[in-house]
Amino acid sequence: xxxxxxxxxxxxxxxxxTLLTGAQSSGxxxxxxxxxxxxxxPAPTTVSPLLREKIAEPIEQNMKQTRSLVLDTPEQWRQMxxxxxxxxxxxxxxxxxxxxxxxxxxxxxxxxxxxVLTPSTYRPSNRRRALxxxxxGAYVIGAGKSGFSETLLMAHYTATRVIFVDYxxxxxxxxxxxxxxxxxxxxxxxRKWKPSNVGIGGSSAGGGLTLAVARKIRQxxxxxxxxxxxxxxxxxxxxxxxxxHTNEWIDGSVMTHEGFLDAAxxxxxxxxxxxxxxxxxxxxxxxxxxxxxxxxxxxxILLSDTVRVHRKLRQAGVEASLNVIEGLSHDQYNxxxxxxxxxxxxxxxxxxxxxxxxx
Amino acid sequence: xxxxxxxxxxxxxxxxxTLLTGAQSSGxxxxxxxxxxxxxxPAPTTVSPLLREKIAEPIEQNMKQTRSLVLDTPEQWRQMxxxxxxxxxxxxxxxxxxxxxxxxxxxxxxxxxxxVLTPSTYRPSNRRRALxxxxxGAYVIGAGKSGFSETLLMAHYTATRVIFVDYxxxxxxxxxxxxxxxxxxxxxxxRKWKPSNVGIGGSSAGGGLTLAVARKIRQxxxxxxxxxxxxxxxxxxxxxxxxxHTNEWIDGSVMTHEGFLDAAxxxxxxxxxxxxxxxxxxxxxxxxxxxxxxxxxxxxILLSDTVRVHRKLRQAGVEASLNVIEGLSHDQYNxxxxxxxxxxxxxxxxxxxxxxxxx
Numbered sequence: 001x002x003x004x005x006x007x008x009x010x011x012x013x014x015x016x017x018t019l020l021t022g023a024q025s026s027g028x029x030x031x032x033x034x035x036x037x038x039x040x041x042p043a044p045t046t047v048s049p050l051l052r053e054k055i056a057e058p059i060e061q062n063m064k065q066t067r068s069l070v071l072d073t074p075e076q077w078r079q080m081x082x083x084x085x086x087x088x089x090x091x092x093x094x095x096x097x098x099x100x101x102x103x104x105x106x107x108x109x110x111x112x113x114x115x116v117l118t119p120s121t122y123r124p125s126n127r128r129r130a131l132x133x134x135x136x137g138a139y140v141i142g143a144g145k146s147g148f149s150e151t152l153l154m155a156h157y158t159a160t161r162v163i164f165v166d167y168x169x170x171x172x173x174x175x176x177x178x179x180x181x182x183x184x185x186x187x188x189x190x191r192k193w194k195p196s197n198v199g200i201g202g203s204s205a206g207g208g209l210t211l212a213v214a215r216k217i218r219q220x221x222x223x224x225x226x227x228x229x230x231x232x233x234x235x236x237x238x239x240x241x242x243x244x245h246t247n248e249w250i251d252g253s254v255m256t257h258e259g260f261l262d263a264a265x266x267x268x269x270x271x272x273x274x275x276x277x278x279x280x281x282x283x284x285x286x287x288x289x290x291x292x293x294x295x296x297x298x299x300x301i302l303l304s305d306t307v308r309v310h311r312k313l314r315q316a317g318v319e320a321s322l323n324v325i326e327g328l329s330h331d332q333y334n335x336x337x338x339x340x341x342x343x344x345x346x347x348x349x350x351x352x353x354x355x356x357x358x359x
Numbered sequence: 360x361x362x363x364x365x366x367x368x369x370x371x372x373x374x375x376x377t378l379l380t381g382a383q384s385s386g387x388x389x390x391x392x393x394x395x396x397x398x399x400x401p402a403p404t405t406v407s408p409l410l411r412e413k414i415a416e417p418i419e420q421n422m423k424q425t426r427s428l429v430l431d432t433p434e435q436w437r438q439m440x441x442x443x444x445x446x447x448x449x450x451x452x453x454x455x456x457x458x459x460x461x462x463x464x465x466x467x468x469x470x471x472x473x474x475v476l477t478p479s480t481y482r483p484s485n486r487r488r489a490l491x492x493x494x495x496g497a498y499v500i501g502a503g504k505s506g507f508s509e510t511l512l513m514a515h516y517t518a519t520r521v522i523f524v525d526y527x528x529x530x531x532x533x534x535x536x537x538x539x540x541x542x543x544x545x546x547x548x549x550r551k552w553k554p555s556n557v558g559i560g561g562s563s564a565g566g567g568l569t570l571a572v573a574r575k576i577r578q579x580x581x582x583x584x585x586x587x588x589x590x591x592x593x594x595x596x597x598x599x600x601x602x603x604h605t606n607e608w609i610d611g612s613v614m615t616h617e618g619f620l621d622a623a624x625x626x627x628x629x630x631x632x633x634x635x636x637x638x639x640x641x642x643x644x645x646x647x648x649x650x651x652x653x654x655x656x657x658x659x660i661l662l663s664d665t666v667r668v669h670r671k672l673r674q675a676g677v678e679a680s681l682n683v684i685e686g687l688s689h690d691q692y693n694x695x696x697x698x699x700x701x702x703x704x705x706x707x708x709x710x711x712x713x714x715x716x717x718x
Contacts, residue, residue, distance in 0.1 A: 032415050036608045038397040044601040046667060056391050242403040242686045243657050246609045249395045298602050298666060304657055307683040308405060314682070314707060322681045323673070324666040327601045348673060 041250065047327035050339045055299070055327060059252050067259040074171040077140065077267065084137075085146035092149045096337050100156035104145070110184030113166040115145070119155035126160040129197045129357050132189070132225070133162050134182055134213070136204030136331060138234070138261060139268035140169055150203055150334050154229075157346035158353055163189070167209075174270035178205075179278055182213045183220070190223055196358040201229025201349075203295075204302070204331050208234040211281035211309065214289050224290045227356035229349050231295045232302045232330055233309055236282045237265035238274040241304025251301040253329035286312045291319040293352040295345050297328025323348055400609065406686035409698045414658070414686060418611050426618040433530040436499065436626065443496075444505035451508045455696050459515035463504070469543030472525040474504070478514035485519040488556045488716050491548065491584070492521050493541055493572065495563030495690060497593070497620060498627035499528055509562055509693050513588075516705035517712055522548070526568075533629035537564075538637055541572045542579070549582055555717040560588025560708075562654075563661070563690050567593040570640035570668065573648050583649045586715035588708050590654045591661045591689055592668055595641040596624035597633040600663025610660040612688035645671045650678040652711040654704050656687025682707055 043055040071077055102117040133154055135147030144166055155162040165185050168177035189198060201210050207230040217224060239257045248256050269279050277284025282305065292313055296306035303324065313320040325333065325341050333345040402414040430436050461476040492513055494506030503525055514521040524544050527536035548557060560569050566589040576583060598616045607615050628638050636643025641664065651672055655665035662683065672679040684692065684700050692704040 032402040032411070033399045034402065034415065034417070036398050036400055039395050039608070040392045041395055041604045043391040043393065044599065044604075044663075046595075046599050046601060046663065052391070056393070058393070236405075240403065240405050242405060245400045245403075246606070246658060249398070250605045298663055299605060303683070304403075304405065304685055307657060308685050310682070311684065311703065315703070322683060323669070324662070324681060324683060325670070326663055326667050344670065344674070 110188035134202035134206040136206040138264040195223035196226040203231030243304040286316040469547035493561035493565040497623040554582035555585040562590030602663040645675040
């Protein structure tokens with residue numbers, strides 16, 4: 001499966017002209033494409049020194065590689081997934097675990113493999129509370145402990161036990177495996193736990209999945225979580241959001257939706273359209289969702305996904321707290337886990353759960 | 360006073376190298392400037408048709424004019440201010456007034472010229488409430504009824520009486536006139552009104568001024584407003600925010616900080632440094648501020664100012680609600696007053712005041 005670089009732009013144009021006869025340069029179509037000249041953008045001084053250094057790193061090489069990825073066969077996917085998971089495991093998770101330690105215990109819930117992480121900061125007053133963590137990784141990476149980076153931070157800052165859900169992923173288990181596995185865990189959990197004492201959340205694909213799971217739980221008539229955390233959610237896999245384009249070359253983390261994310265979206269959705277509301281939560285309604293805290297950054301290509309979800313939640317009358325961090329690219333509050341920006345985000349998330357979960 | 364196009368970038372660099380001996384292209388300095396290639400950015404389909412058309416409008420001509428403005432003498436300023444005020448008055452205010460009508464009564468408060476606007480939507484249940492509106496216009500335009508655009512929208516959506524403060528502005532009345540006049544109005548108001556029943560707010564310069572006035576009120580030991588509205592605040596006149604650069608060419612409203620805004624900042628500050636916390640509220644602390652609702656857009660060059668204020672409020676323990684609108688440029692919820700985006704913003708602001716002001 002290949003996505004030429006102009007595919008989404010052509011799609012956007014096709015949606016706006018009644019008859020686009022393959023003529024890319026028709027005056028009608030061009031009207032909706034604005035040309036931006038080449039320019040220089042400084043790394044701001046309004047962020048932490050650590051983030052500023054990160055912003056100053058060149059991205060041309062990564063951008064080129066990400067866009068030109070060839071992922072046509074399950075075997076190509078598996079090779080890339082293995083190497084990315086190994087990288088995450090050996091670098092991120094090992095280092096975060098050293099700084100934010102937690103005891104890890106495997107556990108099956110609703111027939112789904114899970115891990116329970118108890119942080120060294122655990123407070124006994126939180127013993128009747130738990131958090132469910134849905135990891136990120138574009139619905140392809142982050143299996144097993146390679147997905148623990150955010151789980152460790154979440155457990156540390158909330159001083160609460162966190163249940164990591166090792167949900168099924170493609171190429172073997174495309175949609176709806178991730179949703180079904182997470183819902184099975186929830187169903188098993190709420191047999192023993194008071195639902196209003198349990199929170200749920202994650203970032204990127206984990207943020208989108210959190211919303212899909214809330215929708216599915218509601219559809220099934222299961223009790224809802226007491227609160228949810230939706231970090232820079234991949235909530236529109238059709239990638240229609242404005243900042244996918246405006247923050248291209250600005251986001252230093254995922255950089256672009258072209259290449260890897262476009263391919264991962266198609267692999268995950270399988271035969272389903274990308275606009276299925278359980279694949280891309282932005283295409284459904286948000287009535288009755290739990291109180292939700294959202295996080296993004298000014299450089300995040302998924303800032304649009306985040307703010308679109310926030311508006312839809314608010315318009316549906318749901319309590320929702322939006323937090324956008326100066327200079328931060330996609331999911332960098334997890335990558336730069338020693339930065340004041342990361343501490344700020346996780347302190348805010350912990351405060352939100354503390355204010356909304358029952359005891 | 361002239362600002363060459365590279366001035367702020369040079370300033371940013373100067374702050375990061377111990378010795379910048381005029382060599383713009385030293386390797387050390389270049390490290391903090393990222394080159395972004397020329398590219399095309401589509402007008403998104405995730406916004407209202409009205410906003411999409413607006414985003415699709417070419418901006419090259421306006422950008423060029425704004426950057427190359429020559430405003431060296433008070434006379435040049437007065438000419439431009441007059442022509443902009445006349446434009447606002449004849450176009451925006453007349454049209455908004457037709458759609459969102461209000462009765463207007465002049466009134467002096469604390470020796471400052473004000474206008475009280477009573478909207479056709481006025482609800483008697485709001486009779487013990489009032490809002491103070493601090494208009495925008497870069498601290499130079501928006502005098503008298505030419506500044507009514509936002510006042511009319513605020514009055515309409517909140518169904519409350521709004522007091523427009525016709526604060527002094529340069530070239531005749533630079534800082535601290537705007538702050539002092541607004542504080543004088545507040546001091547007079549709270550002799551008759553219960554402070555917790557009165558809200559205060561505005562956008563752009565009016566958003567920055569709202570924060571400066573809250574700080575000054577607190578310094579003077581006067582009672583604080585019940586809530587405040589801070590729309591896309593010009594809260595850092597030194598223009599250090601990240602989106603000043605990342606959203607240059609993306610923001611279709613003010614487009615750039617260079618030229619007009621840089622010159623207006625210097626004119627307003629007069630002999631004060633731009634980092635005086637009453638000139639640029641971001642350089643002060645936010646402890647004890649009233650509950651605040653903030654609004655910006657993903658294309659806003661002042662998105663950074665907005666989110667930086669939001670973080671500082673939250674870190675100071677202040678209740679603060681951030682709202683960022685997909686695809687919106689600086690202050691466009693007022694310019695595009697017939698758009699669903701405008702309605703969404705003003706409905707949210709009205710709800711916030713309603714929830715926080717006493718009755």
